[in-house]
Amino acid sequence: MIKAVIDIGTNSVKLCIGNVIEGKVTILKDINEVTKLGEGMQYSGFLREVAIKRTILCVNNYVNEAKDAGAVDITIVGTMAIRTAKNVIDFEKRLKELTNIDLKIISGAEEAHLSFLAVLSGFPEVEKSRVVTFDTGGGSTEFVFGDYGSITREMSINVGAIRLTEKYFTEAPISKDKLNLAQAAIEREISEYGVSEEGAVLIGMGGTLTTMAAIKAQMEIYDAQKVQGSKITLGEVISQIEDFASKSIEERSTILGLNPARASIILAGACIVCATMNLCNAKEVLISDRGLRHILLTEPIRTQDKNQWKREYTKE
Template identity: 40%
Template sequence: MTVVARWEWRIFGDAFAVAQRRLTATVPERVEHSDEIYVVARGSDASVKLRGGKLDAKRLLRVDPEGLEQWVPVLKAQFPLTAADLGGVLELLGVPGEHAGAETADAFLALVAREPDLCAVGVHKNREHYTFAGCMAESTELRTAGGAIHTLAVESPDRERVAAAVSALGLAGRSVVSVPRALKALVGFATARAAVIDIGTNSVKFHVGERGAEGRWRTVVDRAEITRLGEGLSDADELAPDAIARTVDVIATMGTEARSLGAARIAAVGTAALRIARNASDFTTAVHDRCGLVVEVLPADEEARLASLAAVADLAPEADRTAVFDTGGGSTQFTFTRGREVEDRFSVDVGAVRLTERYALDEPVSEETLGTVYRAIEAELAVLRGRGRPDVLVGMGGAITNLTAVRHGLARYDPEVVHGTVLTRHEVERQIEVYRRRWAAERRGIVGLQPARAEVILAGACVVRTVLALLGADALLVSDRGLRHGVLAERFGRLTNGHARGRPVAGIVDH
């Protein structure tokens, strides 16, 4: 039998009514009802199920940068199972061991029942099968003793076809959730998950982490969406109604996604724009009423401390004198450490959005204007003078990760390539020259630059260049980690069975 790996996209929940209507606009090719038993594991997301007296096992080969999953069949067998087949299935589930085989399905399930890290879940499926955009597609209801869930799926051996079909359904960018992961969340057998929503002046960052039994966090989702919450804030000291509305829309979508992915708790934190705006309470009230989330507005020094946590531990654990800065749309945070001791931390109200609006940096600018911008930033960052060059300078934030993605020519953002890159002052100045000669619309064609950052990238690059100059540094280490990772580590560092035992804060909501 020829084994064919297939790309799969799948989501769960009920927030895809429009896509459902597009898929079901025609009569299904067939309707199927079945009773199956899935075997799910704490330490593996492999797909193993019993159906019609056969054991079916699939392994996740890889996940592409857009989240599509490629699965390959590894076993389709009748009982009795040989020792080799049984051993292979158990190894796939993360519980290898010596076994003589399994004569019957009942014997296999009895073995599963003896393993504390395995769980058998009975599922009744009601499936409608379609062909959509050249792919197999299905709309399915799964019923278990723990409740019922609805799923939409598209699959094909051709990855591009699956991506095109998902886009045609209007669901591009939604996080993929496999059947085993969804079932584990439904019956309470999943590893602990938590989410952080970091609401900045220019963007909203969304992170879902999964903490395994060994205590390590694994990234499930990590992305940012540009909402420009602080647009016009420097002129009016108030958040604009349109900026509030579009940001709340994004947060609502993220909250729904976090819950669908099984996040036990969600922390929502706000930064510079919400510290400055006179009507910040209008925004936090809107988020609470719409999303059920309490936004914790972080004091500037707390934001700096949390942002530096993950970066120092990951990139500079042994350095004597370390400086970490996180530059955003409305402010820049600094933390200076010697060994493990924090010597100083503070926040300065200089950020890319405010500079862009003040000096029209979304359009071509002269060298004279650029000099004026540098002098203005240097004046705001005068507190850095005389501190001397640190042993390690770590930079984080959207401006720095975008500069790094451009430096690598990343058509698709890859955090593993960006994280740990040495970004030189020469490279920052080279890019400044590119951006200052172009309109925002022209900058969007630069490979590696997130299109929504085209307006503010020049301002952000100017801040980075000035920090390097004032600290006498020729380069910095790039951290793809940030505030959201610090919040995750501190707020949920001891998350067990869905309950946080770390520091309680107003912005954490149970789900």
């Protein structure tokens, strides 16, 4: 059976189409588009009309792509920007009118939970160790603390790349002094949520880290298989941050491996990664290309038995 999941995030919309046979998923298409749905939302609490229009248009195009691919089951989910927007009802109504599909809004805790399960599907070896996973988004970051395959703590914090860009990085390039002050403030923000762990395996996912992996590998064309399971060290993260900070948005857009649509928020996202690594005393982070869209291709039934959520994913 061919299924599709469309994940509407604060910064981007993702489409994943997969052929599901007896619990195994073969990925047929996995794409995304930056629509910045949550842009400017931290000041008003409302989704902007221009952002709503471009996001709904993108989702409708993805629905049509899924149908053309033969998808018989299409799920649309929304995360941080949608669940906190004051005009979410209007957004839901307009989306349903255009696509004829109901939007499912995922709670922060459930988003963190599903992100952890996505990691388990790609890194089965982490079941034998303590692990911290984090998923950097445009409006929030989800953290899960795991111990031998079981979740011990999960949380979604109001720290995301778009929000931090609007708060700390309104100019580009940025001076070293302002960068240092912003980094210290971001690390304080994250630490206030109790993010701290010694000796655990750190695994990150989301557009920021996959982009940083693509930059490290100098990818002209993004290769999910090469990104999945790759690593980036703290030194490499710091080096990329310094490079982003020294450039204008236009100059960042020319960096090999960086989608120009992410150029304005990549610095803030990288600072979240750096702060998380510092708080967890991690010298490197493993990178996962998998996320909500992959796990939700299978039956999204939450159970106490995490083994039921593990699936094998292959790239066609």
